[in-house]
Amino acid sequence: MAKTYDTGNIFARILRGEIPCKKVYESDHALAFHDINPQTPTHVLVIPKGPYVDWDHFSAEASEAEIAGLIRAAGEVARLVGAAEPGYRVLSNCGEAAHQEVPHLHLHIFAGRDLGRMIGKGE
Ligand code: 5GP
Secondary structure: OOOOOOOOOHHHHHHOOOOOOOEEEEOOOEEEEEOOOOOOOEEEEEEEOOOOOOHHHHHHHOOHHHHHHHHHHHHHHHHHOOOOOOOOEEEOOOOHHHOOOOOOOOEEEEEOOOOOOOOOOOO
16 A cells, blocks of 8 residues: 655655754765664654655655665664664664654664663563
């Protein structure tokens, strides 16, 4: 099913410069900025500049250059914030079951402390 992109979402507004962000990195295909409500000492969001709702949409429809651009950006951001050593976590919530809040694809980069092992088992 085709995904409908909401051009009014908060990250689209950040990309258009309508609201500010604490920028970490920018390239032709990606923008990275600090999360407004950090879950770890370092918590950066990396987003594609194109209008993609989530990982499912992006992985199906983005160009090779856009995909490479986002992945390269995520690695570069982790190095820029000093997280490559001792390590970090990359996570993307995709859709309702993952509680995705903002409907523009974003990779979370968590770092700055021991992150534990994966996620809780839950029910
Ligand atoms: P999600 O639950 O969609 O994976 O994560 C959305 C993330 O976006 C949350 O961690 C939230 O704190 C962050 N966020 C929401 N609104 C803003 C904003 O206006 N600016 C920034 N920098 N982060 C935001």
